[in-house]
Structures are given as structure tokens and as C-alpha cells.
Amino acid sequence: MYHPRFQGDHYTIGLKYGSLLRKNNITLFGYDKLDYFQFEYGVQSEKILKQHFPEACAEIRGIADGLCLPYKIFSAWLLCISVCMEVQGCSMVALNRNGHVVFGRNNDLSPIFRKISNSALYRPERGNSFIANSSAFVCAEEGINEKGLAIGMTYVWAKKLNPGFNSMFLVRYILEKCATVAEGIDVIKNVPIGGAFHLFLADTNGIMHAECCPEKVLIHQGNFAFASNHFISDEMKEYEEPKDLFHSYERYQTGTSHQGSDVNCSPVEFAKSILSGKKGFMCQYNKNLNFDTVWSSVFDVSNQIILRSEGNPLKSKYKEDIRLKKYYTGQDHEHNLGS
Secondary structure, eight states: OBOOEEEEOHHHHHHHHHHHHHHTTOOOTTGGGOOHHHHHHHHHHHHHHHHHOHHHHHHHHHHHHHHTOOHHHHHHHHHHTTTSSSOOOOEEEEEEETTEEEEEEEEEEOGGGGGTOEEEEEEESSSOOEEEEESSSSSOSEEEETTSOEEEEEEEOBSOOOSSBOHHHHHHHHHHHOSSHHHHHHHHHHSOBOSEEEEEEEETTEEEEEEEETTEEEEEEESEEEEOSSOOSGGGGGGBOOOOTTSHHHHHHHHHHTTTSOTTSOHHHHHHHHHTTTTSSSSOOOGGGOOEEEEEEEEEGGGTEEEEESSOTTTSOOEEEOHHHHHHHTOOOOOSOOO
16 A cells, blocks of 8 residues: 655645656556546536535646646546446444444455555645545545544445435545534535445544435444445335345344454454454455455544554454554654655
8 A cells, every 4th residue: 555645735735646646657447438427427526526625626636637637537537436436345343332432444346456555644734634545546435533533434336326425535525524423424414425335433432324325314323333335224225226245245244243242352353353354254255256355444443543454454464553643742744755
């Protein structure tokens, strides 16, 4: 994974990132293969994004300029990601055990995305500082901000698509703009939703699970949550195509069947054991699928600790990411791009 660090206004951040991508000859998978529906969907969604999150559009324009690409096509491509392009097979777990809040997530994709996956430290001119993990640019699959708010998404195959925020831009927006789960819920309820997905939010007060699609948002709150790539509530099932994406039902069974076990195990170790497949099928994909866990994250929200396995957690160890912690303590004086 790349580990860039960004600071300043959004256009400047984007221009630096685009120039870095061009220098390293990074391939944009599918950028030049949008069909008519995808292009029009992306164009209409960009208009909505600009209305609600103009800073993201400025960053997109900066990247496009750094890559010497036309903004309209590049932004349309980004707005189609996690909606009507590649299929993702991710898993999330969150728990609040006696006030100890932990959120974990596997990011499962074609292995080709390892080449562009990144874990970026953002320090925007206005807004929260945050760590965002992504297989794309600007938008993100997961992250945590300086306020201690963590968030992540998983894809669901929607029956209907409306122009709007895809799940990854919603993750980015909430990381940058929100401080608490309650603020995140308010955003989810008030922005146009573009596809179908799960969102988990976690702060020191607890966890929240939202099942989202253009027609409906259903909020769950409790002390344990798990999601893969299908809706779990009966009232949401009419809004998805019933597909077992990359063993989604088996992963869900593994994640939920152990929620009351290992009470003597720390919440962090419990989340790691679920995500690394020690409790049953989770990341043990057959090589013939050309699909794998590209990275895995565990956020100890209560203690502001970020752990990440940069590879399949069956083989790659979780290591602590201290970049945001350094920012809390005023020790991070490097603002240039990292590698």
C-alpha cells in the first residue's frame, strides 16, 4: 500500500496526488471503459457531490490535472466505483464490550488493486484530520478521524440505482466533516444515496449499523454488528439483487455465530480472529477466483489505536499505524508525501 500524507486546500492535495500517480505510472483500472449508462450515472452523481461536498470535487479536479486527464470522465469514473463497476466482497465487524469499542474490516477485491491501494493521512485546511484507506482516490472504504470516529462500508448489489453519493464518498465526507456517530447518522439520512451498501460507524460511545439504498435507510444500534455483501433485514431485501457475492452468506454466518464467544478474549483480538478466518470462512478465497483480502483493518476506537494487515490477514500480521497518533501529540512534522 502507498502511505501518502496530504495537507492544505483540496485542489492542492489532489494536484500533488495526481502528480505522484503519474510519476509512478499508476494504472486506473476501468477508467477508459465506462459504458453510456456508467458515464451518465457518474456525470449526474458528480453534480450532487458538488452540491453537498464541493471540496471533494476540487480534489478530484486536482488529481485529474496532475494526471493530465479530463475532469468529466475522471470524476464520472470515481462516482461509479462501488456502485456500477467492480464488485467488492468486503466484511465488517463492530462491537462494544463493556465500553470498549472496536471496529474491524476486510477489504476484498481483485489482487490487481494492491498496486493502487493506499492508506492516506489527510490534514485538510478546513475539516478533521483523518486516516483513509482506499482502493481508489479521494473516496475511501474505511478510516478514522482525529475525533475518534471510525467508519467503513461494504457493497450490496442494488436493484435500483439513483444518482447520488456512493458509499465511498460518504465514508470520506463523514471522516472529514463529522465528530460523532450521531452526526454521521444525520448525514446518512440527509444526502442522496446512490447505491446499496452497509455502513458501520463507531465512536467511544458505541456503534451504529446502517443498511442503505436509494429508497430507504435503516439504522441499527446495539453492542455487536457484522455485515458482508447482502442486506440482513427483511424489510431491505426487496431493494437488493439476491446474489451470494463471494460467499457473503458464509462470511455472515461465521461473523454472527461467534458474537457471544471468547468473552475472556479482548475485543481487538476477537475482531482479528474473525477477520483472519480463525473462526471459520472469512478470507480464505480459492485462488481460482482471482479475488483476495487486499488489506484488513482493526480500529481500537476506545484507545485510538489503528492496526492494519497490508495483505490477507491469514498471512500478513497486523501492525500499528501511528501517524494519526503522532498528530494528536504534535510529533508529526512531516507533511510531504510518504511512500
